[in-house]
């Protein structure tokens with residue numbers, strides 16, 4: 001899979017791409033990440049990228065020309081713009097992208113992007129959540145990490161990808177490891193019982209309890 005990132009801050013990605021799961025996947029050739037420096041497509045001597053909004057108002061707007069130059073050669077890819085005005089990114093978004101050969105992640109900055117870019121050069125607008133960041137870089141890094149770990153061969157045990165939170169629409173149950181007792185903190189007895197049917201019942205109950213408590217919206221059955 002190839003992921004293009006269009007950003008005003010190419011150096012920002014050195015950290016996220018240089019460590020952990022991302023670095024290994026890149027090294028192994030499972031995913032290729034191509035960073036495109038938007039500044040190279042800036043307008044005029046100052047390589048301008050943004051300008052004041054028509055109609056007045058605060059803030060600056062990312063201009064059509066630099067984004068058009070950056071995105072026209074990427075027209076064959078699925079182009080995503082990160083913006084707080086987008087649809088929220090969730091596991092199904094990442095599943096969908098992970099099945100694509102080539103995706104372009106565009107990091108918006110400032111107060112917005114000229115709507116003509118969105119109308120003609122963007123396939124999908126996506127938000128990381130209901131809060132405002134300075135730009136789309138954090139969202140793009142989150143997307144790259146979430147998509148990469150779905151690709152075959154990246155996560156050691158494919159079961160851990162298949163059986164995780166959000167797959168069955170529930171949060172994960174609590175987990176424990178040795179020692180069975182630490183001071184007066186003991187692991188729930190059922191987990192030490194060796195009774196696999198009881199353990200499965202307990203885990204399902206815990207997933208439901210947690211989801212009801214923290215994310216009733218995920219149950220969507222009106223009990224929340």
Ligand code: ADE
Pocket residue numbers: 082083084108126127128129130131132133134135136139
């Ligand atoms: N840019 C600024 N805020 C954002 C958000 N919440 N999601 C995606 N991109 C953003």
